[in-house]
Amino acid sequence: MGPAPNRKVLRSQQPGVWFDGEAERTVLLGRCAERDAVEQLLTGAHGGRSGALVVRGEAGIGKTALLEHAGTIAVGRGFRVESSTGVESETQFAFAGLHQLCEPLLDRKNALPEPQQTALGVAFGRQGGAAPDHFLVGLATLNLLAEVAEEGPLLCLVDDAQWLDQASAQVLAFVARRVAAERLALVFALRSPVEGHVSRFTGLPELRLNGLGRADARALLNSAVNGPLDVRVRHRIVDEARGNPLALLELPRSAPPARLAGGFERPDVLSVPRRVERSFQRRSGSLPAETQRLLLLAAAEPTGDVALLWRAAAELGITREAATPAEASGLLEIDKRVLFRHPLVRSAVYRAASPPDRRGAHGALAAATDPELDPERRAWHRAQSLLDPDEEAAAELERSAGRARARGGSAAAAAFLQQASELTPEPANRARRALEAAHAKHEAGAFEAASELLAIAAAGPLAALQRARLELLRAQVEFPLTRGSELTGMLLDAARKLGPLDAALARETHLHAFEASFRVGRLGHGHGLPAVAEAARSAPAPPAPPRPADLLLDGLATMFTQGYEASVPTLQLALKTLRDHDSPVDDGSRRWLRLAVRTAAMLWDDEALHALATSDVQLAREAGTLGTLPAALNALASVLVLTGELAQAAELFAEGHAIARATGAPPPPDARLILAAWRGRPTETSELYAAVVEDATGRGEGATLGLAQVALAALHNGLGNYDEALAAATPPGEHDELAYSSIALPELIEAAVRAGQPKRAAVALEQLSRRTRASGTPWALGLEARSRALLSSGPAAEKYYREAVERLEHCRIATHLARAHLVYGEWLRREGRRQNAREQLRIAHDLFSGMGAQAFAERAAREMRATGEHPRKRTAQPADDLTAHELHIARLVATGATSREVGAQLFLSPRTIEAHLRKIFRKLGVTSRRQLRELRLH
Numbered sequence: 001m002g003p004a005p006n007r008k009v010l011r012s013q014q015p016g017v018w019f020d021g022e023a024e025r026t027v028l029l030g031r032c033a034e035r036d037a038v039e040q041l042l043t044g045a046h047g048g049r050s051g052a053l054v055v056r057g058e059a060g061i062g063k064t065a066l067l068e069h070a071g072t073i074a075v076g077r078g079f080r081v082e083s084s085t086g087v088e089s090e091t092q093f094a095f096a097g098l099h100q101l102c103e104p105l106l107d108r109k110n111a112l113p114e115p116q117q118t119a120l121g122v123a124f125g126r127q128g129g130a131a132p133d134h135f136l137v138g139l140a141t142l143n144l145l146a147e148v149a150e151e152g153p154l155l156c157l158v159d160d161a162q163w164l165d166q167a168s169a170q171v172l173a174f175v176a177r178r179v180a181a182e183r184l185a186l187v188f189a190l191r192s193p194v195e196g197h198v199s200r201f202t203g204l205p206e207l208r209l210n211g212l213g214r215a216d217a218r219a220l221l222n223s224a225v226n227g228p229l230d231v232r233v234r235h236r237i238v239d240e241a242r243g244n245p246l247a248l249l250e251l252p253r254s255a256p257p258a259r260l261a262g263g264f265e266r267p268d269v270l271s272v273p274r275r276v277e278r279s280f281q282r283r284s285g286s287l288p289a290e291t292q293r294l295l296l297l298a299a300a301e302p303t304g305d306v307a308l309l310w311r312a313a314a315e316l317g318i319t320r321e322a323a324t325p326a327e328a329s330g331l332l333e334i335d336k337r338v339l340f341r342h343p344l345v346r347s348a349v350y351r352a353a354s355p356p357d358r359r360g361a362h363g364a365l366a367a368a369t370d371p372e373l374d375p376e377r378r379a380w381h382r383a384q385s386l387l388d389p390d391e392e393a394a395a396e397l398e399r400s401a402g403r404a405r406a407r408g409g410s411a412a413a414a415a416f417l418q419q420a421s422e423l424t425p426e427p428a429n430r431a432r433r434a435l436e437a438a439h440a441k442h443e444a445g446a447f448e449a450a451s452e453l454l455a456i457a458a459a460g461p462l463a464a465l466q467r468a469r470l471e472l473l474r475a476q477v478e479f480p481l482t483r484g485s486e487l488t489g490m491l492l493d494a495a496r497k498l499g500p501l502d503a504a505l506a507r508e509t510h511l512h513a514f515e516a517s518f519r520v521g522r523l524g525h526g527h528g529l530p531a532v533a534e535a536a537r538s539a540p541a542p543p544a545p546p547r548p549a550d551l552l553l554d555g556l557a558t559m560f561t562q563g564y565e566a567s568v569p570t571l572q573l574a575l576k577t578l579r580d581h582d583s584p585v586d587d588g589s590r591r592w593l594r595l596a597v598r599t600a601a602m603l604w605d606d607e608a609l610h611a612l613a614t615s616d617v618q619l620a621r622e623a624g625t626l627g628t629l630p631a632a633l634n635a636l637a638s639v640l641v642l643t644g645e646l647a648q649a650a651e652l653f654a655e656g657h658a659i660a661r662a663t664g665a666p667p668p669p670d671a672r673l674i675l676a677a678w679r680g681r682p683t684e685t686s687e688l689y690a691a692v693v694e695d696a697t698g699r700g701e702g703a704t705l706g707l708a709q710v711a712l713a714a715l716h717n718g719l720g721n722y723d724e725a726l727a728a729a730t731p732p733g734e735h736d737e738l739a740y741s742s743i744a745l746p747e748l749i750e751a752a753v754r755a756g757q758p759k760r761a762a763v764a765l766e767q768l769s770r771r772t773r774a775s776g777t778p779w780a781l782g783l784e785a786r787s788r789a790l791l792s793s794g795p796a797a798e799k800y801y802r803e804a805v806e807r808l809e810h811c812r813i814a815t816h817l818a819r820a821h822l823v824y825g826e827w828l829r830r831e832g833r834r835q836n837a838r839e840q841l842r843i844a845h846d847l848f849s850g851m852g853a854q855a856f857a858e859r860a861a862r863e864m865r866a867t868g869e870h871p872r873k874r875t876a877q878p879a880d881d882l883t884a885h886e887l888h889i890a891r892l893v894a895t896g897a898t899s900r901e902v903g904a905q906l907f908l909s910p911r912t913i914e915a916h917l918r919k920i921f922r923k924l925g926v927t928s929r930r931q932l933r934e935l936r937l938h
Contacts, residue, residue, distance in 0.1 A: 094409020211243015
């Protein structure tokens with residue numbers, strides 16, 4: 001690691017307002033609270049409490065001055081300081097801002113795990129490989145910064161973060177949310193009003209900069225004006241500048257002397273930054289013509305490369321002497337890099353230029369850019385230099401898009417492809433490139449832009465397969481923009497067109513239609529599951545051997561055309577194929593794991609349910625796809641609730657929630673609701689239920705309503721509120737919502753029996769029996785036996801209760817095993833067999849208490865007390881004082897995993913894991929990992 005950069009180096013890396021020392025002190029003078037916030041951040045980072053801060057404010061308000069103040073203080077405290085600056089014209093270059101920040105640190109890259117090294121190498125274009133997930137790049141960046149911070153505290157300054165490319169913004173926002181125990185601080189300066197990808201930084205601690213007070217504004221104005229200034233004019237300038245430091249320095253400088261002596265221009269509707277930009281335009285416009293052309297070249301070239309600037313200037317015949325007036329005016333500085341006084345100078349110069357002059361500047365820069373070293377910027381400059389379509393330039397942009405996508409830059413690829421489409425002269429090629437650009441926009445989450453590009457593609461000549469793919473993409477793009485009820489029909493139309501052209505894609509599209517119809521459920525219109533199944537019967541024949549997706553499609557189509565029983569063999573084969581270790585799940589099959597998990601629940605196949613949900617999480621972890629990991633964790637947490645592992649489910653929910661917060665995604669609420677219901681927490685469950693129902697209704701997701709109602713039914717059956725349980729369990733069965741209808745039926749039967757409605761229970765039992773016997777799993781047959789026992793009497797009832805216990809003992813679903821013991825004990829007590837009842841109720845109470853299913857545990861306790869026995873109080877456990885997150889870390893460490901391995905799994909740095917371990921040791925009263933293992937937290 002080189003020496004910590006001094007103030008001069010900071011300025012050379014980070015362009016900002018060029019204040020002299022007195023002016024800068026004046027700008028900072030009235031910002032005591034802001035300076036305190038920065039110094040507190042640095043103090044915390046120096047002591048190992050890392051953090052992030054977002055500084056917001058309008059252009060010229062002093063954000064850069066505050067960042068430079070932070071850098072100066074940090075250097076004095078022994079920090080290493082690195083910086084990066086977003087540039088408006090750099091937003092289409094993937095990872096450009098991140099590379100700028102990390103480049104000086106890459107000598108420490110070898111300390112990272114191999115997958116993280118590869119992710120950074122590919123993202124920065126240093127090596128080939130599969131495009132890395134952005135959040136794997138984020139974990140690599142987090143660990144790289146943490147490695148550097150091990151040698152001494154590190155401050156990262158990111159100015160003009162609103163102009164970071166999308167990939168860099170996503171990664172840096174993720175890192176800012178995951179830092180915890182490192183000696184690391186990050187400060188982001190963002191322009192207000194909102195621009196660029198700043199929504200990525202929402203939720204981080206913020207510092208909003210407002211204008212200077214009048215006294216400080218007058219002091220700064222006095223420092224900027226050399227000569228007499230009429231008192232009325234001084235007041236007028238202070239009023240018009242509204243405390244903006246750059247305006248106080250710039251507005252009087254650009255005004256004619258006569259106005260400073262006795263008058264000033266009238267305020268207009270322009271914002272202060274816009275008026276400052278206008279003043280920069282006036283100043284640059286007064287310079288010699290050759291100097292103006294040099295300024296335009298510098299404005300069009302975002303990297304600040306001095307050698308490149310002079311090569312481009314030579315292309316236009318501009319001499320080096322042209323720089324002198326620009327530097328004398330204070331607008332530009334050419335030293336080791338080309339720096340503008342402020343980003344507003346760059347935008348002012350560029351906007352003031354005529355279109356032909358801009359094209360000329362970009363043409364010179366394209367000619368001066370090395371096509372081997374920087375092909376993407378050369379392609380971009382060349383594209384900006386053209387007025388008419390040009391196939392060669394369009395092809396060059398398309399190749400650049402391929403390179404950007406290979407590094408994981410979907411947004412960058414989309415920008416290049418969109419430009420390529422606009423420059424393509426031949427209609428068919430233009431439509432093809434527009435379609436590819438729409439695909440890239442969709443990958444980047446820019447759905448409205450993708451929709452606009454699809455309209456361009458649709459207007460051109462497309463081959464039949466291209467047009468069918470366009471219809472499929474249109475359906476995928478429209479889904480986030482509309483309610484889901486329209487999506488199913490669009491997918492079916494696309495599948496029909498794809499049928500004779502691409503059989504595999506047609507079948508996958510039919511399966512996607514099943515997913516969409518299932519998601520919409522009872523809130524959909526016109527294309528329910530039976531209609532989707534009927535359409536799927538016309539899908540092309542599957543390949544031999546069929547893929548898991550083919551088996552899922554055929555099984556679901558059979559279910560809704562020929563009945564549940566007929567579909568079971570095909571669906572069971574699909575689940576077996578997905579679980580087969582000799583046939584590892586490929587990327588295509590991974591797409592359907594979530595649907596397979598629902599199918600396993602519908603078939604009561606607990607082994608497949610647990611294995612597939614676990615596989616989904618494991619694959620997401622290995623690939624670093626944090627965009628999908630929270631949903632996978634949510635599904636596995638829901639499964640663990642059913643298996644009675646409520647503490648582990650809470651750990652996974654906490655992990656998923658933390659990751660969703662770090663990635664800026666809303667956390668899936670399902671597992672939290674199910675967990676609260678089975679824990680027997682009525683207030684929490686009711687609040688979550690209301691929120692889930694409101695959200696699901698707004699999004700048009702009927703299936704989520706079914707899931708919420710099943711959870712509510714379980715809560716009320718546990719509490720003994722059987723009328724409420726019956727009301728909650730009824731809709732999922734009526735709407736036949738795949739997994740949820742299967743899981744709802746046993747809840748409905750128990751509630752109906754207890755609520756005195758045996759006829760309703762008998763009807764539901766008949767439906768349940770047809771399904772459970774077709775399934776044949778211990779879970780299914782155990783639920784049927786338990787439900788049949790509830791409707792029976794005498795020896796027959798006892799036979800079924802015993803069968804239920806025996807069968808459920810041979811599956812993973814411990815919650816329903818405990819409930820079988822509970823209802824058996826309740827029956828025995830009513831039969832007057834107190835001693836036998838106590839045995840069953842004691843087992844149920846112990847199981848429920850150990851799980852943390854308090855409502856059912858209390859129901860068992862009430863029954864025990866009715867037999868004359870008082871239940872044992874649960875013994876306090878060592879882990880009771882740990883949070884769910886701490887318990888998760890403790891379990892992982894207890895398996896023998898190192899801090900680095902645990903950090904890689906949880907997307908945290910090893911130092912953060914060590915900090916959590918210190919808290920865990922203190923709470924558990926242990927001092928070593930060996931003692932932690934001996935506690936048997938599993």
